[in-house]
Amino acid sequence: xxxxxxxxxxxxxxxxxxxxxxxxxxxxxxxxxxxxxxxxxxxxxxxxxxxxxxxxxxxxxxxxxxxxxxxxxxxxxxxxxxxxxxxxxxxxxxxxxxxxxxxxxxxxxxxxxxxxxxxxxxxxxxxxxxxxxxxxxxxxxxxxxxxxxxxxxxxxxxxxxxxxxxxxxxxxxxxxxxxxxxxxxxxxxxxxxxxxxxxxxxxxxxxxxxxxxxxxxxxxxxxxxxxxxxxxxxxxxxxxxxxxxxxxxxxxxxxxxxxxxxxxxxxxxxxxxxxxxxxxxxxxxxxxxxxxxxxxxxxxxxxxxxxxxxxxxxxxxxxxxxxxxxxxxxxxxxxxxxxxxxxxxxxxxxxxxxxxxxxxxxxxxxxxxxxxxxxxxxxxxxxxxxxxxxxxxxxxxxxxxxxxxxxxxxxx
Amino acid sequence: xxxxxxxxxxxxxxxxxxxxxxxxxxxxxxxxxxxxxxxxxxxxxxxxxxxxxxxxxxxxxxxxxxxxxxxxxxxxxxxxxxxxxxxxxxxxxxxxxxxxxxxxxxxxxxxxxxxxxxxxxxxxxxxxxxxxxxxxxxxxxxxxxxxxxxxxxxxxxxxxxxxxxxxxxxxxxxxxxxxxxxxxxxxxxxxxxxxxxxxxxxxxxxxxxxxxxxxxxxxxxxxxxxxxxxxxxxxxxxxxxxxxxxxxxxxxxxxx
Numbered sequence: 001x002x003x004x005x006x007x008x009x010x011x012x013x014x015x016x017x018x019x020x021x022x023x024x025x026x027x028x029x030x031x032x033x034x035x036x037x038x039x040x041x042x043x044x045x046x047x048x049x050x051x052x053x054x055x056x057x058x059x060x061x062x063x064x065x066x067x068x069x070x071x072x073x074x075x076x077x078x079x080x081x082x083x084x085x086x087x088x089x090x091x092x093x094x095x096x097x098x099x100x101x102x103x104x105x106x107x108x109x110x111x112x113x114x115x116x117x118x119x120x121x122x123x124x125x126x127x128x129x130x131x132x133x134x135x136x137x138x139x140x141x142x143x144x145x146x147x148x149x150x151x152x153x154x155x156x157x158x159x160x161x162x163x164x165x166x167x168x169x170x171x172x173x174x175x176x177x178x179x180x181x182x183x184x185x186x187x188x189x190x191x192x193x194x195x196x197x198x199x200x201x202x203x204x205x206x207x208x209x210x211x212x213x214x215x216x217x218x219x220x221x222x223x224x225x226x227x228x229x230x231x232x233x234x235x236x237x238x239x240x241x242x243x244x245x246x247x248x249x250x251x252x253x254x255x256x257x258x259x260x261x262x263x264x265x266x267x268x269x270x271x272x273x274x275x276x277x278x279x280x281x282x283x284x285x286x287x288x289x290x291x292x293x294x295x296x297x298x299x300x301x302x303x304x305x306x307x308x309x310x311x312x313x314x315x316x317x318x319x320x321x322x323x324x325x326x327x328x329x330x331x332x333x334x335x336x337x338x339x340x341x342x343x344x345x346x347x348x349x350x351x352x353x354x355x356x357x358x359x360x361x362x363x364x365x366x367x368x369x370x371x372x373x374x375x376x377x378x379x380x381x382x383x384x385x386x387x388x389x390x391x392x393x394x395x396x397x398x399x400x401x402x403x404x405x406x407x408x409x410x411x412x
Numbered sequence: 413x414x415x416x417x418x419x420x421x422x423x424x425x426x427x428x429x430x431x432x433x434x435x436x437x438x439x440x441x442x443x444x445x446x447x448x449x450x451x452x453x454x455x456x457x458x459x460x461x462x463x464x465x466x467x468x469x470x471x472x473x474x475x476x477x478x479x480x481x482x483x484x485x486x487x488x489x490x491x492x493x494x495x496x497x498x499x500x501x502x503x504x505x506x507x508x509x510x511x512x513x514x515x516x517x518x519x520x521x522x523x524x525x526x527x528x529x530x531x532x533x534x535x536x537x538x539x540x541x542x543x544x545x546x547x548x549x550x551x552x553x554x555x556x557x558x559x560x561x562x563x564x565x566x567x568x569x570x571x572x573x574x575x576x577x578x579x580x581x582x583x584x585x586x587x588x589x590x591x592x593x594x595x596x597x598x599x600x601x602x603x604x605x606x607x608x609x610x611x612x613x614x615x616x617x618x619x620x621x622x623x624x625x626x627x628x629x630x631x632x633x634x635x636x637x638x639x640x641x642x643x644x645x646x647x648x649x650x651x652x653x654x655x656x657x658x659x660x661x662x663x664x665x666x667x668x
Contacts, residue, residue: 361465366501367511369461370571371489371518380514384505384554 001033007054011134017109018136018166025132035126042126044304044336046273049244050126053190053218056162058134080150080178080396085165087137087158100145104168109140112168116196116224120250120279127220127248131164131194140168143175150178150396157189157217164192171203171231178394180208185217185242193221199231207235208393210402213242225251227258229284234261236392239274240406246275256284256315262291265389267406268301268333275304282315289320294389296382297326297333298410308340309350316347324354327385329410379407413438413477414579414610415460420471422459422635429455431635432471437579437610444613444621446646447632448654453614454498456632457583461495462488475579489515490522492578496568496585498614503555508567511555512537516574540573543600561588569600580604581612586620598623618650633657 008029014022034050035042081098089095097103104112117128155165171177183191191211199205211219219242227233239245251260266274280289295303303326311318324337339352359381367377383403390403415437422430430452437443447453459466460473462485473480480488503511516536517527528536541548544566556564565585572580582601586594602624605611613620621629621643629645630637631654638660639645 360501363501363503365461365463365485366497366503367515368485369463369489369495369497370511370515370575371486371522372511372514373486373518374484376514377486380506380511381503384503387505 003051003054004029004033008133011058012136016136017106018113018138020110021113021132022135025129025134028129029126029133032126032129041277041306044302045246045275046244046302049218049273052216053130053162053220053244056188056190057160058162058164080152082152082154083139084154084156085137085139085167086156087163087165090137095139097141098149100148101141101143101151104140104142104170109138109168112140112170112196112198113138114196116198116226117194117250119226119252119254119281120224125222125248127192127246128194128222130220131166131192131222134162134192135164135166135194137164138166138168142170142172143177144172145175148175148177150180150394152396153179153181155181155183155191155193157185157191160188162190162192165194167193167195168198169195170198171200171205173200174202175200176204178206178396180394180396181210182400183209183211183219183221185211185213185215185219187215187217189215190218191220193219195221195223197223197225197233199225199227199233201228202230203228204232205234206394207233208397209235209237209247210393210397210400211237211239211242211245211247212402212405213240213245216243218242219245219247221246222248223250225249227251227253227260229255230257232259232261234263234392236263236389237265237276238389238393238402238406239264239266239276240268241409242272242274244273246277249276249278251279252281252283253287254283256282257286258284258288260287260289262289262293263389263392264293264305265295265386266303266305267296267386267410268303269298269410271300273302273304275306277304277306279308279310280320281310281312282318282320283312284314285316285318287315287318287320289318289322291320291322292389293322293324293337294385295326295335295337296329296385296410297335298329300330300332302334303336305337306340307338307352308342309352311341311343311345311348311350313344315345318345318348318350320348320350322352326354326356327382328356328358382407382410414475415612416472416474417460418472418474420456420459420473421469422455423467423469424455424465428469429466429635430459433635433637435630435637437612439610440607441628442605442611442613442624442626443628443630444615444626444646445630445632445637446615446649449616451632452635453632454583457495457581457612457614460488460579460581461485461493486518489575490518492519494572494575494577494580496565496572496580496582498584498587500556500559500564500568502557502559504557506555508553508555509534509537509551512551512571512574515571519575537570537574540570543573543603544569545596546570562590562593565589565593565597569597569604573600573604576604577609579610579612581614583614584616585613586615586617594619595623618646621646631657633660
């Protein structure tokens, strides 16, 4: 509690377009403090790592480390539009959007701020409260028209700094967009990212969220997606390399007939702890969900998945499936996976399953019996395992060479 | 001599499976091992290839006069030992073409040949595809994933064609094949057999041996080779089954 209050005291005065949510976040943290391990969704979290996160500065004056030494960001986005959420700039003023993308004005921002999040408001959303309390920048835009360029949104990290970022995206009716987000971390940095997405009727968003950390870096990411009737949302999320990361996708199908596809991959090694806590809620009939969550845990790392699906009475004829498949590469590594279905409607098809296994000896032997060295055979099998998720990332992800990055670092 | 197996004893999970196998194969020879399920045929093939689940408790295997048991499975393959699997493994997410290229280059490197780049390899694989009359679209798919039984076996023979082994062991390559596919696979195996290579066919049935004439037929039972003969032995088995072997096996066990 004391650490949290100390952190709050160091924050600048609430002001600007985000003043209201800053006050909300601060109030929530003031009373709740750090999460307790008695709260189910935080039970498995190493809470010490949250304390470390609050010890970082919120200064805006340090350099962006990940831009220079993590990846070569100079490579141009293929045919798309690349936006870099540089916290040292005024995002809503400095960023130029391509045709079809229109920034929200102050009134609109006020109107949409928290709207998708409010469908899920929960007193235990600590990651959200940290972002609300500290963020002083927002990028908010609506998208309309056809033949839109794919969008790449890069979130760099800053040395010894907690970087809060906040984005709102509205897809108007029948709009189709490909969005790749890349959150970067290195050394002792931390990300706190909150994204709200509104998909209007028949809109389609193909969303990649790639979180590539390094060193002691931490990442808290909270995605809130509100889907209108007959919209499609596909999320492919990858977490890798963070000492601590927690992704919280929250998706609601507001009036039914929506389609949601969630694919997740987390690859942990060393002493890393990576987690996904997803929630999908159906608030109308005839919705569908396909969810596949994968994890590879090596060394002494810990991988966590909690997947909650809520199907209330109104959501008749829902078709939902969730599968969690996990690979343990070391006897010291740990994987916790918990599918959770809350079904009240009676005419639904919901399935779920979870597996935790080691690399298959017969698969390894097959490759070795063709002259492929054990280490290369292992690497090929892991690549194959990851490929099932990676292949669904928007095409913009190709130049990031994600698959090789994941496999190269797995033994570190 | 290409393969020299002497008094080989093998356990799986502390159970003895092979109880003194002796087998010699010279260059240019085709051998067939027949026998019932559980007689130890497949175990023998996996032990030669180096499967880690099998423990050799005594005996030796020499390949080109080199102690095979002391080297890793990948090194055995690079040296020219090839096992065509009875049940080829499906590996989702790993491209068949890439797998074939990596495997081929491992063997080439061992032979002091230059590795093939993607384009050079495509030329080679397209040429070798003709041997098994395989559709090139299977190269684009994951290794064996969603292949029919026959397609998996053709993919095994394609690997054999690319790796050009000195010793090819084909474990029940004929199972699950219709007669046309059997002929294609058998003709591929025959084309790949050379005066300086050796082939070991493991099979239940005579029908593969109608397509490929072996120089020697061995009959396995209870973890040993009980009989060795020419092609006529396979015909006898086809006609009278394996029951007559039981008496011989009992006599052998009494002798021990």
